[in-house]
Amino acid sequence: MYTGKVYSLWQMVIWTRFETLLFLFISILWVAAYYFLDLQWLRIPWTPMALIGTAVAFIIGFQNNAVYGRIWEARKIWGGIVNTSRTLGVFVQDMLTEEYMDNKSSQTDIPAAIRAITYRHIAWMTALRHAMRSSRTWETTGKHRTNREWGIRTPEESSTLEADLKGYLSEDDLSYALSKSNVQTAILYLQSHHLRALKENGVIWEFSFLELEGIIQELLTLQGQTERIKNFPYPRQYATLNHYFMWLLLMLLPMALVPQFIDIGKDIAGSHPIQGALFVWFTIPIYTAVAWMFHTMERIGRTGENPFEGTANDVPISTISRGIEIDLRQNLGESAEQMPEQFPSDYGVQF
Structure with missing residues (x-):
């Protein structure tokens, strides 16, 4: 997502400059045709144009409200992941003890177990963010040249899932997880199996085990919610028709706008x-301004349809995940040299 002052009016103008030039060309073409070819008979009354414009405005407003709802729901889900991750970190450090072990002479390495569970959770977040950044056929916004011209890439595009997981999972766990189609779910299965083994060895009390399993259940719920947004697009019948209706309005508008300015010119000619x-x-600056406004509002809606696509307007799940990782590893007692840095915000964009 954009941060700081990047969302200035100038940046918005740059972002839409190609469409703005197209509107400028369309308006010049229509005005020149009316001015030099005497096409004053080719006009559309304002009443139907007002009806079309009102309908398009309502549809764009509906789309933007629905899209904002998707973005905000996605942000709340990942906010839930933040809170649940912190809870897991606290529970694991305080619930893994020697208190209930029957044979303390064959003690489990509790610090190693705490570290393994914490690292496995970081691996789960890593797998989840990679899954959320994977491409879908309906995700086309990021391919627009104004979204690619800066050369900014998501962290997931710059690395592979296997490479990112190697530092957090054992070789056996990594091999098992990568053999499944849903890697993040497989990692939670491994997490639950490890907790059960610790309970059987007396490292975790029965009640503590149920609490930790409840955390796993909550993570599965949050994962399912974020996957639902990723795998169910904004309905095409709304997004596609809205796009076509907007362009129909912009193509017909000059036939109502130019004659109106001609009539005003006749009134003041005396x-x-x-x-x-x-x-x-x-007419040229007026049409360009109106067309830019309608198109930009519609494009903002299209850009926010898929909050995990990997554009500058997405929920910054990579930054969120890395922030949780740093938090958990700090509380494990690791030094700053052992931990990765937060992902950079190139041009003020967080991913």
Whole structure:
């Protein structure tokens, strides 16, 4: 997502400059045709244009509200992952003890077990963010040239899942997880199996085991919620028709707007002949501004349809995951040299 001052008006103009130039060309073409070819008979009354414009405005507003709901729900889900991860970190450190071990002479290495569970949870977050960044056929916003021209790439595009998991899982766990189609679910299975083994060895009390299993259940719920948003797109019948209706409005608008400015020019020609004759050219900035507004609002909606696609407007799940990792590893007592740095925010963009 964008941070800081990147979302200035100038950045928005740069982001939409190709469409703005297209609107400028369309308006110049229509005005020139009316001015030089005497096409004043080719006009559309304002009433149908007002009806179309109102309908398009309502549809764009509906789309933007629905899209914002998807983005905000995604952010709440990952906020839940943050809170549940911190809870897991606290529970694991305080619930793994020697208190209930029957044979303390064959003690389990409790610090190693705490570290393994914590690292496995980091591996789960890593697998989940990689899954959320994987491509879907309906995710096309990120391919737009204005979303790629800066050369900014998500951390998941710069690395592979296997490479990112190697530092957190044992070779056996890594091989098992990568053999499954849903790697993040497989990692939670491994987590639960490890907790059960610790309970059987007396490292975890029965009640503590149930509490930790409840954390696993909550993580599975949050994972399912974020996968639902990823795998169910914004309905195409709304997104596609809205796009077509918007362009229909913008194509028809000059046939109502240009004649209107011609009529205004005729009204003022008596007192200001030059201004009246040239007044029709004032249509160009007005049409460009109106078209830019409708198109930009519609494009903002399209850009936010898929909050995990990997664009600058997404929920910053990579940054969130890395922040949780740093938090958990700090509380394990690791030094700053042992921990990775937070992902950079190139051009003020967090992923």
